Each structure stands twice: as structure tokens, then as C-alpha cells.
Amino acid sequence: MSEDALQYDAIVIGAGHNGLVSAGYLAKAGKTVVVLDAAEFVGGAARTAEISPDYQVSTAAHLVSSFPRRVEKDLKLSKHGLSWATKDMATVALDRDGKHITLSSGGKNDLMKIAAHAARDGDAWKQFDARMRKYVKLLAPLLEGPMPQTGKDAPSRLATMMALRLEKLGPKDLRAFMQLMPSSVAALLDRNFEGDLIKGALSLDATLGNHAGPHTPGTGFSLVYKRALEAMGQGVGYPVGGTGALTEALATSAEAAGVRIRLESPVNQIIIEDGRTKGVRLEDGTVFEAPLVMSSADPKTTCLDLVGARHFEAPVATHLSRIRMEGATAKVNLALEGLPTFKNFTDKEYGGRLLIAPDMGTVERSFTAAKRGELTLEPVMELVIPSYHDPRLAPMGHHVMSIVLPNMPYEINGGWEAQRDMLMKRVIDTVREYAPDISHKIIAGELLTPPELEESFGMSGAHWHQGNMSFDQLLAFRPAPGMANYGGAVDGLYLCGAGSHPGGGLSGLPGKFAAETALAREKSK
Amino acid sequence: MTDRQDDQALADAAIDVSRDSPLNGAGVAPDPAWFEQSVVEEPFSRHVLTTPLHLDVAAESRTNRWVDWSGYTVADVYTSVDQEYDALRTRAALSDISPLIKYRVSGREAVPFLNRLLTRSVETLNIDRAARAILCAGDGNIITQGMLFRLAEEEFRLVVRSSHLDWLEQSAIGFDVRVEDVSGTIAGLSLAGPAAAKVLAAAGMEKPEALSKGEARWEQLGGMPTYVSRTGMMGGTEYELWTDPSDASVLWRRLLDAGRTQGIRPVGAAARDVARLENGVALEGVDYQSALTAFDSADTRTPYDLSLGGLVDLERTVFNGQKSLSRVADRGSASVLVGLELALAEGAPIGPVCMEESRVGQVKSHAWSPSLQCVVALAVIEASALGASDGFTVETAGSSRQPVKLAKRPFLRFS
Ligand SMILES: Cc1cc2nc3c(=O)[nH]c(=O)nc-3n(C[C@H](O)[C@H](O)[C@H](O)COP(=O)(O)OP(=O)(O)OC[C@H]3O[C@@H](n4cnc5c(N)ncnc54)[C@H](O)[C@@H]3O)c2cc1C
Numbered sequence: 001m002s003e004d005a006l007q008y009d010a011i012v013i014g015a016g017h018n019g020l021v022s023a024g025y026l027a028k029a030g031k032t033v034v035v036l037d038a039a040e041f042v043g044g045a046a047r048t049a050e051i052s053p054d055y056q057v058s059t060a061a062h063l064v065s066s067f068p069r070r071v072e073k074d075l076k077l078s079k080h081g082l083s084w085a086t087k088d089m090a091t092v093a094l095d096r097d098g099k100h101i102t103l104s105s106g107g108k109n110d111l112m113k114i115a116a117h118a119a120r121d122g123d124a125w126k127q128f129d130a131r132m133r134k135y136v137k138l139l140a141p142l143l144e145g146p147m148p149q150t151g152k153d154a155p156s157r158l159a160t161m162m163a164l165r166l167e168k169l170g171p172k173d174l175r176a177f178m179q180l181m182p183s184s185v186a187a188l189l190d191r192n193f194e195g196d197l198i199k200g201a202l203s204l205d206a207t208l209g210n211h212a213g214p215h216t217p218g219t220g221f222s223l224v225y226k227r228a229l230e231a232m233g234q235g236v237g238y239p240v241g242g243t244g245a246l247t248e249a250l251a252t253s254a255e256a257a258g259v260r261i262r263l264e265s266p267v268n269q270i271i272i273e274d275g276r277t278k279g280v281r282l283e284d285g286t287v288f289e290a291p292l293v294m295s296s297a298d299p300k301t302t303c304l305d306l307v308g309a310r311h312f313e314a315p316v317a318t319h320l321s322r323i324r325m326e327g328a329t330a331k332v333n334l335a336l337e338g339l340p341t342f343k344n345f346t347d348k349e350y351g352g353r354l355l356i357a358p359d360m361g362t363v364e365r366s367f368t369a370a371k372r373g374e375l376t377l378e379p380v381m382e383l384v385i386p387s388y389h390d391p392r393l394a395p396m397g398h399h400v401m402s403i404v405l406p407n408m409p410y411e412i413n414g415g416w417e418a419q420r421d422m423l424m425k426r427v428i429d430t431v432r433e434y435a436p437d438i439s440h441k442i443i444a445g446e447l448l449t450p451p452e453l454e455e456s457f458g459m460s461g462a463h464w465h466q467g468n469m470s471f472d473q474l475l476a477f478r479p480a481p482g483m484a485n486y487g488g489a490v491d492g493l494y495l496c497g498a499g500s501h502p503g504g505g506l507s508g509l510p511g512k513f514a515a516e517t518a519l520a521r522e523k524s525k
Numbered sequence: 526m527t528d529r530q531d532d533q534a535l536a537d538a539a540i541d542v543s544r545d546s547p548l549n550g551a552g553v554a555p556d557p558a559w560f561e562q563s564v565v566e567e568p569f570s571r572h573v574l575t576t577p578l579h580l581d582v583a584a585e586s587r588t589n590r591w592v593d594w595s596g597y598t599v600a601d602v603y604t605s606v607d608q609e610y611d612a613l614r615t616r617a618a619l620s621d622i623s624p625l626i627k628y629r630v631s632g633r634e635a636v637p638f639l640n641r642l643l644t645r646s647v648e649t650l651n652i653d654r655a656a657r658a659i660l661c662a663g664d665g666n667i668i669t670q671g672m673l674f675r676l677a678e679e680e681f682r683l684v685v686r687s688s689h690l691d692w693l694e695q696s697a698i699g700f701d702v703r704v705e706d707v708s709g710t711i712a713g714l715s716l717a718g719p720a721a722a723k724v725l726a727a728a729g730m731e732k733p734e735a736l737s738k739g740e741a742r743w744e745q746l747g748g749m750p751t752y753v754s755r756t757g758m759m760g761g762t763e764y765e766l767w768t769d770p771s772d773a774s775v776l777w778r779r780l781l782d783a784g785r786t787q788g789i790r791p792v793g794a795a796a797r798d799v800a801r802l803e804n805g806v807a808l809e810g811v812d813y814q815s816a817l818t819a820f821d822s823a824d825t826r827t828p829y830d831l832s833l834g835g836l837v838d839l840e841r842t843v844f845n846g847q848k849s850l851s852r853v854a855d856r857g858s859a860s861v862l863v864g865l866e867l868a869l870a871e872g873a874p875i876g877p878v879c880m881e882e883s884r885v886g887q888v889k890s891h892a893w894s895p896s897l898q899c900v901v902a903l904a905v906i907e908a909s910a911l912g913a914s915d916g917f918t919v920e921t922a923g924s925s926r927q928p929v930k931l932a933k934r935p936f937l938r939f940s
Binding site: 275304308309310311312313314315316317318321 | 637638641642662663692695696698699700842843844845846847848
């Protein structure tokens with residue numbers, strides 16, 4: 001395909017991981033594909049960049065926990081440069097007094113540490129974890145492919161998929177599952193645990209990246225769903241070179257398959273003619289033509305702005321306009337002169353996924369503050385030291401720390417310019433409670449506020465899932481009721497980003513399923 | 526009055542004048558009471574709504590029989606259904622149709638907005654013309670029906686049976702268009718019957734007969750700006766007059782006066798309903814339910830089910846219900862609305878419509894047609910039963926099954 005061709009079999013909007021996965025699968029099926037991205041880099045929110053010279057970090061998304069082995073193999077990613085620094089980071093809930101707990105699948109030592117906070121929680125965790133695994137099995141078949149196509153028998157097929165497994169659960173677990181579905185994660189955890197720390201950490205896990213607090217109804221299910229998505233992956237991992245290395249490998253693999261990736265190419269219109277897609281128009285007026293348009297921009301932007309509401313029947317446009325994607329995340333990345341000293345830390349813990357969420361109240365307060373457009377006094381966070389696994393990210397002996405800050409207001413009272421230093425201070429102060437020497441180790445740091453993340457990663461509203469991942473917006477309702485088939489409303493248009501089933505996070509699955517759906521539909525014609 | 530009293534009164538007046546009267550020139554402090562509104566009604570305080578014509582209508586009522594229409598109290602019968610029907614079909618009939626819902630749709634993208642809202646393109650609708658309008662939901666079933674008037678290049682008025690502002694607002698997402706409910710700012714009068722044009726001429730309209738079906742124009746009737754349209758749903762000669770609510774009462778009396786020699790009568794909802802049935806028009810809320818408010822989805826109908834497929838244009842850009850309607854168009858309706866005639870002098874059809882022993886449909890509305898001297902009814906029948914042209918029966922009150930005949934709609938034709 002020549003460098004300046006304007007006609008393709010398929011156009012993919014967005015060179016984030018989902019767009020690239022889609023492009024890869026389409027090319028594998030023999031399609032000529034161009035990927036267009038507004039940014040100067042590939043990767044979308046999965047990108048590695050420097051904090052300051054020689055200190056590399058995954059600027060936004062920092063952990064890969066749901067990326068399937070299947071996709072890695074299909075697209076020959078290891079051949080194209082992907083390797084893993086680690087694939088089994090433990091989740092560690094930090095305790096101010098050094099009584100940290102590790103949420104693993106039940107090592108004796110880990111259970112004892114949990115029990116140190118509340119005697120019965122060790123056993124409770126074992127039971128809870130086992131039950132969660134059953135629920136995950138229950139959901140798994142729904143995540144392994146597209147939702148059943150719309151059609152008369154879709155509901156019954158869906159029901160059979162679920163019902164078989166529901167029966168297997170047994171009456172006790174079934175009752176617990178039914179109770180869990182609408183529950184808040186706070187109610188769920190209160191039913192199971194006594195200790196504040198374990199509840200704080202699990203409630204953060206359930207709400208991370210969503211506009212929700214522990215007391216928000218439905219967050220119990222979010223926790224199960226998150227684990228189900230992780231079960232599609234290969235463990236909580238970190239690619240050598242950061243998440244950007246994953247998307248680099250995806251890009252190289254796609255290009256090897258003949259895909260053309262064109263950066264700095266913002267699409268501002270998807271062209272529709274006679275009810276089907278004809279191509280896209282860039283901001284500078286260039287037109288690319290293809291019968292197939294895959295968009296990994298979020299569904300609301302894709303359909304209402306790039307296509308235009310008028311090309312959908314009103315109920316569809318209304319559903320789209322109601323997708324809840326408020327709520328936002330901020331990111332702090334630090335370059336460190338050496339490893340900070342966390343009280344009582346073992347090796348494994350330094351290499352873990354660290355959660356700061358001392359109790360559910362703190363998590364809830366961060367949500368309340370976000371709702372009010374305020375900065376929380378005690379930020380909760382997910383924190384990793386990637387250089388611990390991948391030393392090349394920083395000079396010898398030096399480190400980088402990557403901190404995700406959930407529940408940050410998109411619009412903050414007084415404006416972000418006035419509040420950013422305060423946020424940075426509160427983050428460092430909070431980390432210092434666990435690693436007292438942190439301040440002395442910082443050489444450089446960056447803070448990306450939600451508007452800045454939106455600006456540099458093209459994520460509208462800085463929402464990391466292109467739509468809240470709550471039950472009403474998952475599975476058959478993702479991205480919107482009646483649209484769970486990656487498009488459907490306009491012929492030739494497919495939604496292949498995190499806004500589609502099975503949702504956000506670095507899984508590549510929306511990209512894969514969208515491509516497969518498009519190819520299957522073409523074949524059936 | 527004595528002189529002394531007189532003087533006293535004058536003195537009092539002098540004081541009063543200096544203090545109170547705005548007529549007393551400059552330097553008088555305004556009393557806030559001058560600006561107070563006399564009647565203050567809390568919003569939503571009233572539950573029984575009356576139209577701007579209520580007092581006039583009440584003055585004509587001899588029966589005190591009223592009926593609810595979209596929350597408004599309107600006359601059901603003024604004197605007797607027979608008399609009113611007679612005026613409607615042989616002379617002139619005046620009715621209050623103010624409870625109709627009116628939306629103003631305006632703006633740069635009013636046309637594309639309406640194209641997506643309605644089952645037909647409005648591109649070809651000329652200014653001062655009205656066309657039948659159908660709004661469908663995503664499932665292809667009718668939300669409501671009515672008339673669309675084009676008032677200017679970018680200004681339309683949509684007059685429909687039931688209120689669906691939320692649907693219109695949702696449909697407006699992404700369009701540069703303004704949608705307002707102007708129901709309260711426009712009163713409606715219907716003038717129907719063979720003598721209607723003469724009445725209008727006598728009331729001051731020039732050449733009302735020149736107005737063709739579906740046409741409308743602005744008129745000054747006794748100095749009152751009135752939008753007169755040749756529209757209606759009862760068949761025969763029909764005009765509808767749209768005016769400011771504060772003029773409505775004067776216009777009503779003016780028309781009654783002008784029509785006296787023609788034998789005009791105020792006509793209530795009951796007689797109008799007979800006429801609408803004779804004209805074969807299915808009524809929302811009676812013969813079918815709105816797609817957005819139906820309790821049972823089995824009561825909703827697509828335009829095809831009502832034989833209104835001619836008002837659906839599938840071959841164009843996206844409109845609400847398009848996908849579902851193309852499927853219905855391909856497969857055909859499952860059940861359709863048909864006209865039935867029963868050769869009964871009396872007795873209402875109540876039971877299901879049957880074919881031999883099996884039940885194939887249900888009568889939705891019916892009336893004794895004085896013109897046809899039989900009972901006319903609208904019924905919903907399974908499309909599969911329509912192969913046969915006779916053999917249908919229906920249960921009636923009092924007697925057993927009666928044979929019924931399928932009839933073309935409209936039942937009654939006007940030359
Ligand atoms: C701060 C933060 C931390 C996160 N941490 C994690 C994590 O640790 N683990 C995890 O799994 N997930 C994480 N996520 C979520 C994860 O980043 C997203 O779910 C994922 O990036 C979605 O991938 P995508 O390919 O669907 O979309 P994106 O990565 O957002 O890519 C979309 C691409 O489309 C481009 N684009 C958009 N509009 C246009 C247009 N009109 N024309 C041209 N190009 C356009 C954008 O420039 C962008 O490159 C995080 C998100 C945030 C914000």
C-alpha cells in the first residue's frame with residue numbers, strides 16, 4: 001500500500017491498544033488498513049515517556065492485568081518486541097504501622113497477616129476469594145466473545161449461557177451472588193470482613209477508575225467484573241519498557257502485516273452516505289475512504305460528534321447521550337534517587353501493586369470530594385515502582401514511581417491551575433506516611449490532572465474506561481442498550497475501544513471482538 | 526347633597542388626589558398597589574383545566590355533559606348528538622379543539638430535525654401548507670399523529686393528539702433547532718359542514734372556498750389575526766382556525782353570529798367522534814395506544830397496521846422507527862385495523878371478531894352512523910384472517926353473534 005493512498009478496506013480511528021489490536025486482526029484477515037490517530041505517538045493511554053531525561057515511566061495506564069495470551073500469540077507480539085518484566089505482581093494493602101497485607105490466593109503467611117488485623121478475616125478472605133472465583137467462572141463465558149447478536153433468540157441464548165453456570169453454583173453461593181449483584185461493595189465487604197484495611201483496599205479495587213464510592217450500589221458487581229476481566233489476562237504484569245512497549249509491539253506487528261499508521265491525523269468527521277460509512281475526514285480536510293470504519297474514540301464522541309446524532313434514530317442517540325462517563329483519574333509520576341524505604345517491606349512487596357486506602361471511609365470521602373469538585377484531604381491511590389522489575393527505566397540504583405489517583409474531579413473548584421500544587425503536596429504527604437524518606441528521594445515529578453490527561457491522550461472527560469463500568473453499562477448494555485454489537489446502528493461503523501464490551505483496561509478485547517464481528521458480518525452478507 | 530357635605534367631599538378628594546392618583550402629575554410617589562396583579566394563581570394549582578372558550582361553551586350547553594380531553598374539560602354534548610351530527614353533516618358545526626397539543630419547531634435545522642422525527646420528509650412541504658404527520662418510536666409503533674404546518678422557511682407548527690415534549694427534545698440532540706410547547710398560547714376552533722365556507726365568508730374571510738385541502742392562510746376576522754387552515758379529520762368540508770386565546774371567545778361568537786342563517790350549531794365531542802369514525806380515522810387512545818404510554822404493547826400499532834403506509838417513506842436518510850418499519854414493510858403487519866359494518870338497528874358490538882369458531886380480532890370503536898343507517902366500527906384483525914372477505918361475526922350486547930361485513934374506509938365519502 002503506497003504511503004499516500006486514500007482508499008482502504010478499513011479505517012481504524014485511534015492508535016491506542018484497542019485500535020491497534022483491531023487493525024492487527026483486520027490485516028491478518030487480508031484487509032488493507034490505515035490507523036489514524038490525533039496524537040504524535042502511538043499507544044493512546046498506554047504509552048511510555050520520560051519524566052525527565054533517563055527516567056521512563058508509563059505515563060498514564062501503568063499495569064497490564066487483562067491482556068490475553070491468545071491476542072499476544074495471534075499478533076506475534078513477542079516476535080515484535082514484547083517481553084514481560086513480571087506477570088505476577090502481588091496486590092499489597094499498605095498499613096501505616098507496617099502491618100501490610102497481601103491479597104493473594106491464600107498463602108499461609110498472607111492469611112496470618114490478614115488475621116493480624118482482625119482474627120476471623122484470615123478465614124473470611126479464604127472463603128471470599130474462593131467464592132469470587134466461582135463468580136468469575138460464571139461470568140467468564142460472557143467475556144470470551146461478543147455478546148450474543150441481537151435477534152429473537154439472543155435473550156434465551158444469553159440466559160442459557162448464564163443459567164447453566166448459575167445452576168452449578170449451588171443454592172448457597174447463588175443466594176450470595178444474587179445479593180451481591182445490586183449491593184454496594186461496602187455492604188458486601190461488611191458482610192464478610194472486620195478489618196478496616198482489607199475493606200479499604202478491596203473497595204478501592206472495586207471502584208478504581210469509576211465514578212463511584214464504596215457505598216455506590218452495584219460496586220459489588222464491579223469487583224467481580226474486574227476480577228473476571230483479569231482472569232482473561234495472564235496475571236498482573238508489567239512489560240519491559242512499560243505499557244508503551246505493549247503498544248509499540250502492537251504497532252510493529254500491525255505494520256509488519258501491512259497496516260499503515262498515520263499519526264497527527266485527527267479525524268473530525270465520519271462520512272455517512274445512504275446510511276452507511278464511506279470514510280472519514282481529517283481536521284485538515286483530507287478524506288480517507290473505506291467501507292469499514294472502526295473507531296476506538298469513545299462511543300459518545302464517535303457517534304454524536306464524529307458521525308452526528310442525526311444519523312441515528314432518536315432512541316439510539318438518546319441512549320448514547322446518556323452514557324455515564326463522568327469521573328476522572330489523575331496521575332503522578334516520580335523520578336527517585338533510590339528506592340524509598342517502606343516500613344516492614346519484603347522484596348515481593350516492593351515489586352507489588354500497592355494500594356493506599358486505609359479504610360472504606362477514606363475511599364468514600366475521596367468520591368464525595370470528587371462529586372463536589374473538591375480535592376480530597378487524604379488521597380487514595382494505586383502505586384507501583386516499575387523500575388523494581390524493569391531496571392532500565394531509570395539509571396542504575398535509581399527508580400521511578402507511578403501513582404494512579406482515582407476519583408479526581410474533572411472540574412475542580414478554583415481551577416486545576418490553582419490546585420495542582422496542593423494535590424502534589426497531599427500525594428507526597430500521604431506516601432510519606434508509609435515511606436518516610438520519599439521526599440528526600442524525589443528528583444523530578446510530573447502531575448497529570450484530568451484535563452491534561454484528556455488533552456494529551458485524547459480521552460474525552462479523562463475517563464479511563466470510555467464509560468463507567470457499572471452493571472447498567474456492562475455486557476449487553478455496553479456501550480448503550482441495543483448497541484452491544486460494536487456498532488449496528490450505522491452500517492459499516494464499529495466501536496472498537498474501551499467503551500465497548502467487555503470494557504476498559506488494557507485487554508485488547510474490545511478491539512479483537514469488534515474486528516471479528518466486522519469480519520463475520522461481512523462474510524454473512 | 527348639601528353644600529357643606531359637598532365641600533367636605535371636595536376637600537377629601539383633594540387630599541386623595543394628591544396622594545393616590547397617578548393622574549395627578551409629577552411628584553407623586555407611585556403606590557406599589559398600582560402594579561399588583563389582581564389574580565395570582567399558583568403554578569399547577571388547578572387540576573381541572575378549561576380552554577379559553579370554556580365560558581362560551583358553557584353558555585351554549587343545555588345538557589351539562591362534559592368530557593375530558595388531554596386534561597381539559599370540553600363539551601361532550603350541547604343539545605343532542607343527533608342534532609349536532611345533523612348540523613355537522615348538513616349545515617355547519619363549530620367546535621372547540623383547543624386541547625390539541627401544539628409545538629413550535631424553528632431554527633436553522635428544523636427541516637432535518639423534522640425529517641428524522643417524522644415518517645415522511647418535510648422538504649417538499651410549502652409555506653402555509655399542512656401535511657399529516659406521524660411520529661414513530663424506535664420499534665416502529667406510532668407515538669402520536671397530527672398535522673404539521675409550515676409557517677415559514679424555518680418555522681413549523683406540529684399539532685398532535687398527545688403531549689411528548691420529552692421525545693421531541695431527545696430527538697433534537699445534535700440539531701440546531703428549537704422546540705417549544707405552545708399549546709397554551711394558541712386556541713383552536715373547528716368549523717365543519719357543507720355551509721362552513723359560507724359561514725367563514727360571512728365572518729369576513731375572503732373566498733374561503735379557494736383554500737384547498739391542506740392549505741392555510743392568515744386572515745383578519747373582525748380585526749383578529751387568525752390562521753385558517755383547511756384541515757380536519759371528520760371528512761367533508763372542514764376548516765380549523767388558530768388564534769390568540771384572548772381573541773378566541775370573540776371569534777367564537779362572531780362565527781356563531783355569522784352562521785345563524787346557515788343553521789350553525791356548537792358541536793360536542795360525541796358527534797365529532799361519530800363523524801371521525803365515519804371518516805374511518807383511527808384515534809389514538811381509543812383504536813390504538815401511543816407507543817410511549819401503552820400499558821400493553823399489543824395495543825400499539827405501526828402506520829402500516831393502520832393502512833397509513835402511504836405516509837411512510839422508507840427510502841431516505843435515518844428517521845425514528847425506520848429500521849423497524851422496513852422490517853414490517855417486508856414482512857407485512859401481523860394485525861391490521863379494518864372497517865366493519867353491522868346491519869344492526871341497535872346493539873353495540875362488544876365481543877371479539879370471529880371467523881367461524883376462532884377469534885381473529887377485536888372491535889376498538891363503533892358508532893351508529895345516521896348517514897349510513899348502520900353501525901360502523903373499527904376493529905383490529907389478524908392479518909392472516911384477511912384472506913377471506915366475508916364470514917366474520919361479532920358478538921353484540923343482548924343478542925348473539927351477528928354477521929359483519931368488511932368495509933372500505935372511509936365509510937362515508939364526500940364528493
Ligand atoms: C490515568 C490512567 C491510568 C490507567 N491505568 C490503567 C492500568 O493501570 N491498567 C489498565 O489496564 N488500564 C488503565 N487505564 C485504562 C486504560 O488506559 C484504558 O482503558 C485504555 O487505554 C483504553 O484503550 P483504547 O485503545 O480503547 O483507548 P485509548 O487508549 O484512549 O486510545 C484511543 C486513541 O484514539 C485517539 N483518538 C481519539 N479521538 C480521535 C480522533 N477524533 N481522531 C484521531 N484519533 C483519535 C486518541 O488519541 C488515542 O490515541 C488507565 C487510564 C488512565 C486515564
